[in-house]
Amino acid sequence: MTAAWQLESLGRGVHLFRWNKGFYLSTFVVGDRGVTAIDPISDAAAVAYRSAIAQATDRPLARIVYSHDHRDHICGGRVLAASVLESGGHCEVCAHETAQARIARRGDADVLPPTQLLGDGAVIADGASHIEVRYFGPNHSDSNLLFLLPTDRGRMLVWVDGIEPGIAPYRNLPDTDFAGYLHTLEQVERLDFDCVVGGHTGPGERHWVADYREYVLRLLDATHLEYRAAGGQVPLPGEDGVAMTERVRGEVTRAAATHLEGRFGHWSGFTQWAPQTADRILSYLITGN
Ligand SMILES: [Zn+2]
Structure with a gap:
């Protein structure tokens, strides 16, 4: 114990x-x-x-x-x-x-x-x-x-x-x-x-501050890139707004996190949290806040 x-x-x-x-x-x-x-x-x-x-x-x-x-x-x-x-x-x-x-x-x-x-x-x-x-x-x-x-x-x-x-x-x-x-x-x-x-x-x-800044900036870039590549929020045939939102956000944030894996994948919590942080960043990209 x-x-x-x-x-x-x-x-x-x-x-x-x-x-x-x-x-x-x-x-x-x-x-x-x-x-x-x-x-x-x-x-x-x-x-x-x-x-x-x-x-x-x-x-x-x-x-x-x-x-x-x-x-x-x-x-x-x-x-x-x-x-x-x-x-x-x-x-x-x-x-x-x-x-x-x-x-x-x-x-x-x-x-x-x-x-x-x-x-x-x-x-x-x-x-x-x-x-x-x-x-x-x-x-x-x-x-x-x-x-x-x-x-x-x-x-x-x-x-x-x-x-x-x-x-x-x-x-x-x-x-x-x-x-x-x-x-x-x-x-x-x-x-x-x-x-x-x-x-x-x-x-x-001290380098942890620069590392955090690099992490956040790179995740911002990656999320922006993947959201553009997905074409924004476009429904598939027969898909309602909720299903579309969850599909697009899931795909974009998972893909964005993989961009950082080589550099930051060894950080504790990266696997679990990087897609969630990308989701927060996606809201920032969509709303400005
Ligand atoms: Zn707190």
């Missing part, structure tokens, strides 16, 4: 907490005045996350930062901050303003509401620990904050669900603004960093 969680130190106060159930990963940083913890994940994960932090330091939790608004990363804040809150202490909860708005609209009782907004250019500094915050607009969600932090392996980029080293882009890119994702990948390639971690895997080397 594998352990439920693991702790890894990257130096300069930066740590990774791996929650094996569901393969989640959160980065936390130990500063002079306390701990900055990204993404509590869930109530169950937060119990283990608390143990991981306690194993790394006896300093208190100073703030929780949400990487983006998706519930599968940001529940459990109350559990993570329990000892601070119960002793009457204060724990900041930081997020981008669109995350704050979405969380407020949902009214989720199991998500601690953000108390502090972060935007592009913000810096969370505490002694030797230093977290630069970047925001490039909508990509994986419309609320993704990216983080740059010094570690013993060089500067590390944190982009939760944006880059997951070793794994193909997830399924049909749920909630992703496709054009915004391409824009952000381009912006991120210009940043100064040495390694990258997501919210599930990593750290991987």
